[in-house]
Amino acid sequence: MKLLLTSGGVSNRSIRDALVDMLGKPIAESTALCIPTAMYGMLPGTAVMTWRQIAGQTPTPMVELGWKSVGMLELTALPSIDEENWVPLVRETDALLVCGGDVLYLHHWMRESGLADLFPSLSGTVYVGLSAGSMVMAPHVGEEFVGWKPATGGDSALGMVGFSIFPHLDHVMCPENTMADAERWAARVPVPGYAVDDETAITVVDGVVEVVSEGHWKLFER
Numbered sequence: 716m717k718l719l720l721t722s723g724g725v726s727n728r729s730i731r732d733a734l735v736d737m738l739g740k741p742i743a744e745s746t747a748l749c750i751p752t753a754m755y756g757m758l759p760g761t762a763v764m765t766w767r768q769i770a771g772q773t774p775t776p777m778v779e780l781g782w783k784s785v786g787m788l789e790l791t792a793l794p795s796i797d798e799e800n801w802v803p804l805v806r807e808t809d810a811l812l813v814c815g816g817d818v819l820y821l822h823h824w825m826r827e828s829g830l831a832d833l834f835p836s837l838s839g840t841v842y843v844g845l846s847a848g849s850m851v852m853a854p855h856v857g858e859e860f861v862g863w864k865p866a867t868g869g870d871s872a873l874g875m876v877g878f879s880i881f882p883h884l885d886h887v888m889c890p891e892n893t894m895a896d897a898e899r900w901a902a903r904v905p906v907p908g909y910a911v912d913d914e915t916a917i918t919v920v921d922g923v924v925e926v927v928s929e930g931h932w933k934l935f936e937r
Contacts (some may be wrong), residue, residue: 716811716834716837716838716840716841716842717840717841717842717896717918717919717920717935718739718842718844718852718875718917718918718919718920719733719734719737719841719842719843719844719874719916719917719918720842720844720849720852720876720880720916720917720918720919721843721844721845721849721911721913721914721915721916722845722846722849722880722882722883722884722911722912722913722915723774723775723845723846723882723912723913723914723915724773724775724776724845725776725777725780725843726775726776726910726913726914726927727914727929728749729899729927729928729929730916730927730929731780731915732855733916734780734810734841734843735919736920737762737841737920738809738810740809740840742780742781742782742783743781743783744783745782745783745809745810746782746783746784746785746786746807746808746809747778747782747784747785747786747808747809747810747811747812747843748752748785748786748787748788748804748805748808748810748811748812749768749769749777749778749785749786749787749788749789749812749814750787750789750790750811750812750813750814750830750848751765751768751789751814751816752789752791752814752816752820752821752824753788753813753814753815753816753817753818753820753821753847753848753851754768754814754815754816755791755816755817755820756816756817756819756821756862756863757816757817757821757859757862759817761804761862763888763905764775765814768814768815769777773838775815775845775846777814777843777845778812782810785812786804786808788801788804788805788811788830788853788908790821790824790825790827790828791828792826793828793829793830794828794829795821795829797810798829800859800865802833805830805833805837806833806836806837806839806874807839808840809840809886810840810841811840811841811842811843812845812848813842813843813844813845813846813848813849813851814845814847814848815846815847815848815882816846816847817847817862817863817872818847818850818851818860818862818872819852819856819860819862819864819865819872820862820863821847821848821851821865822851822865822873822930824872825851825873828843831873834873834875846862846882846883847882847918849880849882850872850879850882851872851873851874852872852874852875852876852880853872853873853874853876853878853879853906854871854872854874854876854877854879854905854906855870855871855872855879855882855904855905855906856870856872856879856904857870857879857881857900857903857904857908858870858903859891859896859900876919876924877906877907878906878907878908878909878924879904879906879907879908879909880901880908880911880917881896881897881901881908881909881910881911882908882911882913883912883913883928883934884897884910884911884912884915884931885912885931886888886912886913891922894910894933897910897933897935900933902935903935906934906937907935907936907937908934909926909932909933909934909935910932910933910935911926911928911932912928912929912931912932913930914930914931914932915927915929915930915932916928916930917929
């Protein structure tokens with residue numbers, strides 16, 4: 716897949732242009748599936764937040780970009796559905812819009828649902844991650860971002876990229892996400908880490924990693 720890993724969605728022109736370039740056609744001619752599953756792993760009250768994300772009523776643009784069509788793929792439902800009823804839909808969709816929430820809960824259901832098994836074969840798909848939806852691609856998320864706990868413990872995620880992501884850098888609603896916090900996080904994760912604000916995204920295409928930003932970010936090397 717082509718990866719567009721964001722902290723705050725498609726929040727500015729530079730990130731939007733990167734998305735269009737990855738799609739290879741206008742957004743208005745592209746189809747998308749919204750994956751809200753990570754939201755359910757958070758605190759009570761997230762049902763309303765989940766609806767707002769799906770409805771495009773949040774400050775983190777994903778579904779409201781003017782897609783040709785947008786559907787919803789709920790990962791917790793997939794184990795009870797025949798694969799023939801959802802796998803072809805995933806394969807033919809241009810973009811997967813993976814919402815934020817609890818990253819390890821999302822990781823669990825990506826594995827449990829079988830969606831993660833499809834990723835290596837989705838060569839033409841653009842994966843658009845938002846916060847936890849981006850972090851789940853990393854080998855590790857860092858202990859700071861462990862909320863929902865898997866039975867096996869730890870902070871491991873999909874490992875489809877070789878770096879970890881610290882989102883919402885210096886966000887007014889996230890006082891625990893300062894650059895100093897990011898530095899402490901980076902010192903503990905065993906891979907390089909990107910601290911990114913909500914005006915920044917990371918693209919990964921054919922193994923090439925680039926940063927697209929109208930804000931600020933920092934790479935912590937190992």
